[in-house]
Amino acid sequence: MELLLNNFGSVNKYLLRFSKYHKVRTANIRNYSLSSLDDNSTTAKLSATADPTTDLATSGQKAQHKRTQNSLHIAVIGVPNAGKSTFINNLINHRVCPTSSKVHTTRKSSKAIYTTGQTQLVFYDTPGLVTPREIKRHNLEQSFKSAYKHAIQHADIIACMHDVSNSWTRNALHSTVIETLNEYKHLPSFLILNKIDALRSKRVLLELIRVLTNNTINTTQSVGNKNQRRQYKRIEESNDKPVTNSEDKKDVSWSNFQEVFLVSSITGSGLNDIQDYLTRVAKERSWEYSKGSFTDEKPEALIVESVRARLLDYLPQEIPYNLHSAIEYFSEENGTIYASVEVTCPSARIERLICGESNGKLRQITERVTSDLVETFGKPISLTISTRSKKTE
Ligand SMILES: Nc1nc2c(ncn2[C@@H]2O[C@H](COP(=O)(O)OP(=O)(O)OP(=O)(O)O)[C@@H](O)[C@H]2O)c(=O)[nH]1
Incomplete structure (x- = not known):
């Protein structure tokens, strides 16, 4: 089963949330200016105007x-x-x-x-x-x-x-x-x-x-x-x-x-x-990282971990611990990130549970992860989460 969420329509809402998040948190510390993900680098970056x-x-x-x-x-x-x-x-x-x-x-x-x-x-x-x-x-x-x-x-x-x-x-x-x-x-x-x-x-x-x-x-x-x-x-x-x-x-x-x-x-x-x-x-001691770096994690890894975190939030008990998420596709074009993550489930029953009726739950999870990732990268993201099960019933 696959669900594609085209988030361009709602991305402004997320960017608004993102800037609100930063303004509130940085009010008395410093001013931020967002810049794009560094195309030549594998690490996620935002540029900050320091004090x-x-x-x-x-x-x-x-x-x-x-x-x-x-x-x-x-x-x-x-x-x-x-x-x-x-x-x-x-x-x-x-x-x-x-x-x-x-x-x-x-x-x-x-x-x-x-x-x-x-x-x-x-x-x-x-x-x-x-x-x-x-x-x-x-x-x-x-x-x-x-x-x-x-x-x-x-x-x-x-x-x-x-x-x-x-x-x-x-x-x-x-x-x-x-x-x-x-x-x-x-x-x-x-x-x-x-x-x-x-x-x-x-x-x-x-x-x-x-x-x-x-x-x-x-x-x-x-x-x-x-x-x-x-x-x-x-x-x-x-x-x-x-x-x-x-x-x-x-x-x-x-x-x-x-x-x-x-x-x-x-x-x-x-x-x-x-x-x-x-x-x-x-x-x-000399700095190890350039001034604008926030993490040394690859964007692909941040995306997979964000999917995993929301699966933990949305699924009951031990179920999410038995899922495996992996990146299938990642690219960045014209300031937008395109990514696809596949979630492997131990059985078709669990896969149905994640997707929910008419894919409603999977859509909810995808929206939530998208919102998280806009906060992470500071730019629009078009995210697909697909599921597959190891065993059919
Ligand atoms: N009320 C309240 N909840 C908090 C606070 N800090 C974290 N939480 C909540 O505690 C839960 C766990 O937070 P995490 O930051 O994921 O905790 P962690 O220590 O990194 O967890 P692990 O990854 O399991 O090691 C989340 O639901 C947070 O929202 C706080 O200051 N107050």
């Missing part, structure tokens, strides 16, 4: 001396669904890491690049840390477990993402996270408490900081920047009651975090503080 200080250097009023370049490689680790990809996309103001409401959306380590002023931040989005049992249950590739190692080995610092919205798991760092931090304890690390928007009581956060850092971060004194301390103070002054005891729990905590940040990756709250922190600690 005014850099513009000055490149305009007629060139700086007297050559400015140094700084860079920092950050491995973002955490359990599946902690919000790692959402965090990176919103921090770099660009959708390069596919996200979904299901676990294991990210399957391999990928890079997202953000350049501001003299500093280039290179984020490694890593697959959620998993146990061998989870690898089996979700039919994950064996390379899954080791993918984060590659990222950490290239990192200067580890960002440890922790989901505070889940009251069952938030009071402890997962054992796989502690194991990883231990294994790479020579690297500095910081803790990100994510999804604070989902909390009714913010009071719980102070207690969590104490528990998860083994009481090593003092929320009332010199740790953190002014904003963070103000945030901690506001929480302290609220009337809510703490929910846990503050006794030391070494097996659920890590004592060597250098900073703790409270963020909502989805609303963008707190992300500027992290950006400032990373810029401050960046090393004097």
